Amino acid sequence: MTIKTLTASVALAALMTGSALAQDEPIRIGVLTPISGTYAGIGQQVSWGLDMAAEEINAAGGIMGRQIELIYEDSEANPSVAVQKAEKLMTSEDVDFLTGTVNSGATLAVGQVAERAGKLIATTVSFSDAITGDKCSPNVFRVNARAGQQSAALAAWMKQEKSGAKVFYLGPDYEMGRSTVAAFKSNAEAVGAESTGEVYAPLDAKDYSQYFGRIRASNPEVLYTSVAGNDTVRLLTQMQDFGIRDGLTILGASGTVTSQNIKAIGAAAEGFITGVGYSTLIDTPENKTFVEAFNERNGADPDLYGADSYGLLFAYKKAVETAGGTGTDEVRAALEGLEWDTPQGTKTIRAGDHQAIQPMYVVQIKDGAFTIANRIDGEAAIGPDTCERF
Amino acid sequence: MRDRLDISMRANHVFFAVLMGIGLICVALAVAMNDTFYLRLGTEALILGGLALSVDILLGFGGLLSLGQALYFGIGAYVSALVLREVPSFWLAMAAATGVTLLAGIIGGLIANRVRGVYFALITFGMAQVVAKVVYNTRELGASDGLIGVPVLEIPLGVITVSAGDPLAFFLLTLSVLTILYAAVAYLFTTPFGRVVIALKANEKRVPFLGYNTWGPRMVCYVVAALVAGITGALYPMLRGFVSPELMFFASSGNAVIMVVLGGVGTLIGALYGAVLLTFLKSVVGSYTEHHLIAIGVIFIFAILFMPKGIIGVAKPSLERRLIRFDEQTDAARIKATGERA
Numbered sequence: 247m248t249i250k251t252l253t254a255s256v257a258l259a260a261l262m263t264g265s266a267l268a269q270d271e272p273i274r275i276g277v278l279t280p281i282s283g284t285y286a287g288i289g290q291q292v293s294w295g296l297d298m299a300a301e302e303i304n305a306a307g308g309i310m311g312r313q314i315e316l317i318y319e320d321s322e323a324n325p326s327v328a329v330q331k332a333e334k335l336m337t338s339e340d341v342d343f344l345t346g347t348v349n350s351g352a353t354l355a356v357g358q359v360a361e362r363a364g365k366l367i368a369t370t371v372s373f374s375d376a377i378t379g380d381k382c383s384p385n386v387f388r389v390n391a392r393a394g395q396q397s398a399a400l401a402a403w404m405k406q407e408k409s410g411a412k413v414f415y416l417g418p419d420y421e422m423g424r425s426t427v428a429a430f431k432s433n434a435e436a437v438g439a440e441s442t443g444e445v446y447a448p449l450d451a452k453d454y455s456q457y458f459g460r461i462r463a464s465n466p467e468v469l470y471t472s473v474a475g476n477d478t479v480r481l482l483t484q485m486q487d488f489g490i491r492d493g494l495t496i497l498g499a500s501g502t503v504t505s506q507n508i509k510a511i512g513a514a515a516e517g518f519i520t521g522v523g524y525s526t527l528i529d530t531p532e533n534k535t536f537v538e539a540f541n542e543r544n545g546a547d548p549d550l551y552g553a554d555s556y557g558l559l560f561a562y563k564k565a566v567e568t569a570g571g572t573g574t575d576e577v578r579a580a581l582e583g584l585e586w587d588t589p590q591g592t593k594t595i596r597a598g599d600h601q602a603i604q605p606m607y608v609v610q611i612k613d614g615a616f617t618i619a620n621r622i623d624g625e626a627a628i629g630p631d632t633c634e635r636f
Numbered sequence: 637m638r639d640r641l642d643i644s645m646r647a648n649h650v651f652f653a654v655l656m657g658i659g660l661i662c663v664a665l666a667v668a669m670n671d672t673f674y675l676r677l678g679t680e681a682l683i684l685g686g687l688a689l690s691v692d693i694l695l696g697f698g699g700l701l702s703l704g705q706a707l708y709f710g711i712g713a714y715v716s717a718l719v720l721r722e723v724p725s726f727w728l729a730m731a732a733a734t735g736v737t738l739l740a741g742i743i744g745g746l747i748a749n750r751v752r753g754v755y756f757a758l759i760t761f762g763m764a765q766v767v768a769k770v771v772y773n774t775r776e777l778g779a780s781d782g783l784i785g786v787p788v789l790e791i792p793l794g795v796i797t798v799s800a801g802d803p804l805a806f807f808l809l810t811l812s813v814l815t816i817l818y819a820a821v822a823y824l825f826t827t828p829f830g831r832v833v834i835a836l837k838a839n840e841k842r843v844p845f846l847g848y849n850t851w852g853p854r855m856v857c858y859v860v861a862a863l864v865a866g867i868t869g870a871l872y873p874m875l876r877g878f879v880s881p882e883l884m885f886f887a888s889s890g891n892a893v894i895m896v897v898l899g900g901v902g903t904l905i906g907a908l909y910g911a912v913l914l915t916f917l918k919s920v921v922g923s924y925t926e927h928h929l930i931a932i933g934v935i936f937i938f939a940i941l942f943m944p945k946g947i948i949g950v951a952k953p954s955l956e957r958r959l960i961r962f963d964e965q966t967d968a969a970r971i972k973a974t975g976e977r978a
Contacts, residue, residue: 281926320922324887325782325880330680330919338673351782355878358784362801362877374781381784421773421780 272315273308273572275300275562276335278328278356279346281320288348288371288551293318294544295370295555296345309563310570317341321352328352329359336363342572343367345558350374357386364574366581368562370554375429378601382633385574387581387600389561389593390554391523391627394429398627399521399606400497401433403620404468408495409437414466415444416457416481418473423449426472426499433629434470442466447473447481454481458490472499479510486514495519500550503611518611519619521627524550524590525607527618536589548589557588561595594624599633638960641831644903645822647955651905651948652818655912659811667804675803677919678912679875682810685911686817686868687888688895689904693861695893696902697825698854699837701757703889704764707744708737708862710884711767712869714777717786717879726791726800730870737866738859745858749851752840761886768884782880786873800874810871814908817864822904824860833857898939900946909947 277296279289300314308314317339321328328347335341336359344360344367347353353372360367361383368387369377375394377386404411413434417427424446431441442464445457461469473481478498485491497519508515526537526547536556540548548556562577564586569576582597593604603624610619659678666675687709694700712733719729748759771777778784788801791809798805824830832853835843843850873879882888891914899910917935922928943950 282929318926320926320928324882325878326876326882329876329878330677331922333676334673334919334923338671349780351780351880351882354781354784355876355880358877362788376781381781421775425775 270312272313273343273566274315274317274339274341275559276332276339276341276344277316277318277346278321278331278335278344278352279318280323280348281318283323285323285348289321289346291549291552292346292348292370292555294540294546295548295552295557296559298540298543299556299559303559303563309566314559318346321347323349323352325349325351325355329355332356332359332367333363336360336365341365343562343577345370345555347372350377353377353386354381357383360385366574366577368558370558371551378599379632380634382599382635384578384600384636387595387602389558389595389602390550391604391606392601393426394433394629395523395604395606395627396500396521397426397430397433398629399608399622400430400470400519401437401439402606402622402626403519403521403608404434404439404497405437406620408439408468411439411467411495412442412465413439413468413470414442414461414464416454416461416469416471416473417444417446418477419446419448423472427470430470430472430497430499439468447477449477451477452480454484455488458485458488461490466494468495468497470497471502474499474501474504475507476510478502479507482511482514482518508611508614512614515611515614520609521622522550522607522609523604524548524553525609525616525618527609527616528590528607529618530589530591532587533589553589557586557590557593560588561586561593591624596628596631598631601628601631603628638963641826641834643956643959644952645826646959647952648822648903648905648948650955650959651903651909651952652815655905655908656811656815663804663807672803675807676875677915679803679807679810680872681912681915682807682814682908683868683871683875684892684895684915685908686814686871687865687892688899688907688911689814689817689821690861690865690868691889691892692896692901692904692907693821693857693864695896696904696906697830697833697837698857698861700752700854700858701893702748702760702861703757703886703893704760704762705861705865705892706884706886706888707760707764707767708741708865709869709872709888709892710764710771710879710881711740712737712866713872713879713883714771714783715866716870717783717873718777720786720789720873721783724787724789726789726874729874730867733866733870734863737862737869741859741862741866742855744862745855749854749858761889764884764889765886768881771884772881778880780881782878782882783873784878786877786879788877789874806875810875813867813871817867818904818908821860821864825904829853829856894936896946898936898946900948900952903946903948903952906946906948913947 279292280286281289296316300316304313319331335344347356347369348371350372353369357367366385368389370390373393375392378388415427417423500520500522503515503518565577565580565584566572568580581595585594591605593602595602605624606622606627607618608620609616691705694702715733715736716729719732744763748756751759772780791798800806832848836850895910895914896907900906921931
């Protein structure tokens with residue numbers, strides 16, 4: 247054996263141990279989520295969901311034998327902080343994947359960082375249609391339902407139950423309020439609804455009775471609203487008091503009536519309908535097990551953020567296994583078109599815009615509690631692919 | 637009798653030189669260790685230092701507490717981002733940002749300078765909130781999502797061209813911009829105009845009796861502060877590639893005030909020390925504990941209790957004494973050499 251071949255074989259052996267080491271190293275996933283500030287409650291659900299999924303995957307042998315390691319950073323729900331922390335996770339910590347961003351501004355800005363750093367991110371919370379629409383990025387995925395899917399689900403329900411109905415819109419007077427109304431309006435008109443008018447009330451309005459005249463005059467069968475929090479309490483109770491609530495079907499955004507304000511609204515909330523991507527009430531064995539395990543581990547029920555975050559790691563696991571590694575291009579290719587099972591049902595990532603297609607649920611308040619009124623197929627609620635960048 | 641302002645400014649310059657030295661050593665280390673994150677964090681600290689510098693111009697020299705200085709930082713950042721998305725030209729973006737903040741500073745100054753004290757603080761806070769909310773709700777400005785897609789710039793600087801994507805080059809560029817701003821502001825305050833501004837802080841009612849107009853200097857002081865914030869704000873989207881309405885929110889303005897108080901009010905350079913310290917603390921502590929805001933709050937309280945004049949305030953008196961002694965010695969030596977009498 248010559249010296250040359252000896253060196254070559256030594257080098258080869260070194261290379262093999264090197265790659266064997268890489269095989270044993272954990273897969274590092276950055277979680278950039280608000281731990282402090284306004285959205286800390288959402289961040290809590292995100293981390294519960296991710297922690298639980300990571301524990302389950304690790305207990306079952308990890309991803310291709312590699313354990314998952316989650317590295318947390320606080321985004322403070324501020325895009326400038328999020329971008330700085332994302333850079334830290336991607337360059338200093340060298341994470342393989344990043345998730346957890348909550349507000350849409352942070353997701354968009356971090357997506358751009360990911361694109362420049364050649365890494366992949368996924369959001370499990372952000373609603374803004376732009377993330378997988380006109381501001382889509384080849385490095386950004388979304389596994390939760392976007393705003394458009396909620397209104398599409400409601401519109402699909404209207405087509406079945408209230409075809410051709412006259413609709414009135416009442417939104418809070420700020421950009422998000424106006425854009426949610428506009429999104430629902432176009433969806434509703436697409437299924438044949440007749441729009442009879444729209445008004446915008448200031449945030450935190452005390453008196454909604456000034457709008458009731460217009461509502462009564464246009465004589466709608468359906469009222470759509472995207473007000474939230476205490477505004478919903480005042481709107482619905484005042485409508486009840488003025489007798490304008492009778493015979494009117496009220497549809498709303500998913501944040502309009504929540505577990506926080508449902509008690510304060512009381513009987514006025516009866517019959518309220520909204521579209522959601524997840525509910526603990528989904529009647530499948532997978533979801534029952536999930537809710538039980540989640541409750542046992544965290545002492546609280548999962549909400550849509552917890553459930554979507556839980557599901558994400560299983561998508562990533564499947565993608566890495568298909569790709570045979572954590573390389574950005576390989577995992578991206580594997581995620582595009584990926585179909586995987588979650589407590590919410592089977593989700594599929596649309597290759598054209600990286601948006602998850604998932605079944606949507608129409609929930610209605612009956613006797614002071616949410617019940618599932620209908621299930622809308624993912625394909626019916628997804629809407630067109632408007633991403634033109636890839 | 638020696639000129640105290642002159643001694644004070646020279647002490648500030650020494651601290652600036654020290655910061656420069658530390659900065660360049662850290663940069664050398666970062667380059668040697670092939671780091672990019674800390675280099676870019678340092679760049680961000682300097683940019684935020686510009687905002688803090690702007691607060692110190694008002695607070696430390698004009699005696700005006702602004703709780704909305706992020707307004708001009710944000711205007712500079714948004715104008716720069718809007719220009720860069722259309723035309724990726726460094727000089728055009730800087731010129732546009734300077735022009736618009738100049739205009740905004742004059743308008744804001746006309747409003748804010750009608751009142752003093754706590755009302756000034758409230759009105760500056762209010763103006764920043766109003767503009768931030770308008771941006772937050774304007775689709776054309778990206779609304780709550782902000783604006784992404786600011787390209788990675790190639791910046792022509794006469795003989796060489798640097799890329800904003802190169803952490804080292806952009807750090808040095810930012811450092812140069814900050815040095816120019818610091819030098820310009822420091823020079824401004826040693827001119828007779830600057831002394832009138834300082835006199836305004838000491839006793840505004842007496843200044844007219846000395847024959848000086850008070851409105852003009854205060855107005856110029858406000859506009860200069862706005863310009864400093866706007867110019868450094870214009871660098872932000874070049875570093876991070878995006879802008880968002882949060883840049884104008886109270887959190888940004890409040891952080892800038894904390895930086896100034898931490899570094900030392902009325903020292904100019906203290907603002908930069910405070911910015912660097914706070915930015916790195918937030919980044920490092922934030923990675924270790926989710927209760928980082930508590931940790932930083934406690935540090936801030938202790939700093940105010942035990943270092944009421946900030947970091948610079950701790951070391952400055954002894955440095956000033958040294959400078960005076962040094963002056964006296966050189967004077968004495970000169971007298972001895974030339975034989976002239978004092």
